[in-house]
Amino acid sequence: MGAFCVTTGFGTDELSAEYEKANDDYNSIMVKALADRFAEAYAEFLHKKVRTEYWGYANQENLSNEELIAEKYKGIRPAPGYPACPDHLEKKTIWELLKVEENTGVFLTESLAMFPTASVSGYYFGSPHAKYFGLGKITEDQLEDYAARRGCSIQEAKKWLSPNLAD
Numbered sequence: 001m002g003a004f005c006v007t008t009g010f011g012t013d014e015l016s017a018e019y020e021k022a023n024d025d026y027n028s029i030m031v032k033a034l035a036d037r038f039a040e041a042y043a044e045f046l047h048k049k050v051r052t053e054y055w056g057y058a059n060q061e062n063l064s065n066e067e068l069i070a071e072k073y074k075g076i077r078p079a080p081g082y083p084a085c086p087d088h089l090e091k092k093t094i095w096e097l098l099k100v101e102e103n104t105g106v107f108l109t110e111s112l113a114m115f116p117t118a119s120v121s122g123y124y125f126g127s128p129h130a131k132y133f134g135l136g137k138i139t140e141d142q143l144e145d146y147a148a149r150r151g152c153s154i155q156e157a158k159k160w161l162s163p164n165l166a167d
Contacts (some may be wrong), residue, residue, distance in 0.1 A: 002055075003093075004046060004077070004125035005100045008038040009116025013054070035118035043120040044068070047077045050124055057126050076130045081112075083134030086164050087157075088112040094121050096137030113159075136167040 011110075012035040019028035032163070051058040051073060058074045081089035091112050094100065101107045106119045116122060143165065147157035156167065 001126070002050065003054055003097055003122070004043065004124065005094060005098060005104060005106055005114075005119065005121035006039060006042045006046060007043055007106050007119035008035050008105060009118030010105065012116060012118055019024075030069050033120070035116075038150055039118040039120045041117050042085075043077065043122070047074075047075075047124065050126070051075055055124075057128070070134070074128040074130075075124065075126045076132055077122050077124050079120065079130065085123075086135055086162050088158075089152070089160050092119060094123075135164055138164050 012031055016028045016031045018096045019025070019031065023146055045109060048061075048068075052061050053059070063072055078084040080086075080094070081088045084133075089112070091108055091114070095108060100121070106121075107115055109115055138161065142158055143161065146161070150157065
């Protein structure tokens, strides 16, 4: 298991603002969209390097773009805040482990959004058996158990996991 954070967002807001100032909404939007796509591509590129070189558990991998998009590779790279690990608080763990802010300048806002926004963080699971999944709805007793294991209040857990709470 590993963790990562990549960004392509430094300077994006400033460049986008220049276009906005010139009443060029199209290019302002494109700058932001391209930065987001490049960040995702960078995360995917780094994941491939981990699979094929750094960890080498898939060193014979030779997938087409279509196979990559269909996630036919071995291992996964889930991210906090997404269906497989919906708790955004886990970003703090990644930031502490990797010293993300000190090493990259990427920081977490009060709502745990990454800044610059064209940033991607998550985990690497190198097992060929690892598969993506979505966490379903959780009940009050599961929330209480999770909060206790995490060492946080039930209210804090409820705040971050609200989309996953059963009615």
